[in-house]
Amino acid sequence: MTGLQDRVANWRDGAAPGGVWLRRLGAALLVYLVLAVLVGAYWSLTPAPFDVTERANAYSTRAAGDVAVGSTTTAALIGAMETLLDKRGGYLSNDVAPPGVWLDNIPNWEFGVLIQSRDLARAMREVFSRSQSQSREDPDLSLAEPQLNFNSGSWILPATEAQYRDGVKYLHSYLVRLEDDDDSDAQFYARADNLRYWLASVSSRLGSLSQRLSASVGQRRLNTDLAGDDNARQSTPAPAEMLVSTPWLEIDDVFYEARGTAWALIHFLKAVEVDFADVLANKNAQVSVQQIIRELEATQDMVWSPMILNGSGFGLLANHSLVMASYISRANTAMIDLRDLLAQG
Numbered sequence: 001m002t003g004l005q006d007r008v009a010n011w012r013d014g015a016a017p018g019g020v021w022l023r024r025l026g027a028a029l030l031v032y033l034v035l036a037v038l039v040g041a042y043w044s045l046t047p048a049p050f051d052v053t054e055r056a057n058a059y060s061t062r063a064a065g066d067v068a069v070g071s072t073t074t075a076a077l078i079g080a081m082e083t084l085l086d087k088r089g090g091y092l093s094n095d096v097a098p099p100g101v102w103l104d105n106i107p108n109w110e111f112g113v114l115i116q117s118r119d120l121a122r123a124m125r126e127v128f129s130r131s132q133s134q135s136r137e138d139p140d141l142s143l144a145e146p147q148l149n150f151n152s153g154s155w156i157l158p159a160t161e162a163q164y165r166d167g168v169k170y171l172h173s174y175l176v177r178l179e180d181d182d183d184s185d186a187q188f189y190a191r192a193d194n195l196r197y198w199l200a201s202v203s204s205r206l207g208s209l210s211q212r213l214s215a216s217v218g219q220r221r222l223n224t225d226l227a228g229d230d231n232a233r234q235s236t237p238a239p240a241e242m243l244v245s246t247p248w249l250e251i252d253d254v255f256y257e258a259r260g261t262a263w264a265l266i267h268f269l270k271a272v273e274v275d276f277a278d279v280l281a282n283k284n285a286q287v288s289v290q291q292i293i294r295e296l297e298a299t300q301d302m303v304w305s306p307m308i309l310n311g312s313g314f315g316l317l318a319n320h321s322l323v324m325a326s327y328i329s330r331a332n333t334a335m336i337d338l339r340d341l342l343a344q345g
Contacts, residue, residue, distance in 0.1 A: 040099030043089030044106050046259065046300070050083065052076045052271045059172070061179050068179045069275055070128065070188020076271035077124070078171050080117050080264050081148070084110055085161055085168075094155045108253045112260025114152055115205065120268055121145045121167075123198040128188050129174075138186060140177065144170035190276045192283070192342045199339050202265065206332035209261060212254045213325035215246040216310050251321055252308040258324050262299040262331075269293050279342070288338045295331040299324055 056075035060067045067075075085091050092100045093107040125141040147167030154160045177186035246254055273280065273289055280286045303320065311317030 036099040036102075039089075040103055043092065043099065044103060045088060046106075046109065046263070047083050047087040049263070049266065049300075050079050052079065052267055053274065055079045056271075056274075059175055061176060068188070069190050070178055071175060072274040073120075073128070073188070073268070073271040074124070074171060074175045074178065076267045077117060077120050078168055078175070080113055080267055081164060081168050081171075084113050084117075085164060091161050091164070094153045094160045096155050104253060105256045108256040109260035109263070111152065112257040112262075113264040114148075114260075116202070116261055116264035116268065118145070118148050119201045119205065120198065121148050121171075123194075123201065124188075127194045127197045128190075129186070131187070131189055138174060140170045140174035140186075143167075144174070188275065190279055192279050195272065195276055195279065196339050196342050199335055199342075203332055203335045203339065205261065206328050206335065209254070209258050210325050210329045210332060212246055213258060213321045213328065216251050216254070216319060216321035217313055246321075251310050255308050255321055255324055258328055259299055262296040262328070265331075266293055266296050266300075269296070283341050283344070285338060285341050288334060288341060292331050292334045292338065295327050295334065299327045 052072055052075060055078075056067050056072040057064045059075045059078065060071060062068070089100060089106070091110065092103055093110050095101050095103075121141070122145055125137060125145045129138040129141055130136075144167045147163050147170065150158075150160060150163035150167075152160055154163075174186060177183055178188060180186070269289055269292060273286065277286075280289060305318070305320070308320045309318045310321065311319045313319065313322065
């Protein structure tokens, strides 16, 4: 027993072989975890906005202030994707090692930015760069859009970042061709019907986000899926009333996806103000766009709480999701009014 007690005492005192190394390894692991937490907190800071006009001038091959129609919108899309890839910590959605693998707020923010970037890339490919439905697709945009739609979580073979950077290269190529006065092959048609096409997809996204944010407290809703059409049918039966609730663990995910969505839309709408200036002036709709931007900018205010709170609608605690839903809903309502305004003769 004495020999066993001596060995235990030696291990406790670090005198046994390997004891010192075990203590050093434990200390190193503790330091690593602390540093990982600090780095993760730094990486979780939302990137600052950028000036779309300055970005367009920086990418332009022309003199400052003399960019082609469509260059600002294209530059805003490039800027959003480059920010996604080059911000603090880089692109985090496909990280498999700490601290990136522990984070979920910024990856959901990235997803919101990515969805809006994909929608704009599709609109540029389908309508902005084509004069009519039978026109040929722009070769660079037809390659850029699939690249931006690549799996957002692929870590390797191929890595998501590599695919997105290829898409950005095609967008840069389109921008260079767009500003070449000797090449009429690349075009950007700033027309009211084209703008309405893109706004329709944005409005649909905002409507879905608003519902998901509002469902943070759980609501019983009447089924209005077939309302307004006596002959309407759906694939499978659905209850007349249902409980709609966002799972508790997903509440902050939806919140940060909404923040990312709004961040991207602020830049895209500011670019639209420039490229569609004549269209908006003709409809006296500049102030409508500015109001939408103002509503979306309110979603970017600092969140002072260390976590996203989910208090009941009229309870003692705040409900950050309902506040976000309010801004998103107001922006969406203004966007629907803008689409109606653009449709008028």
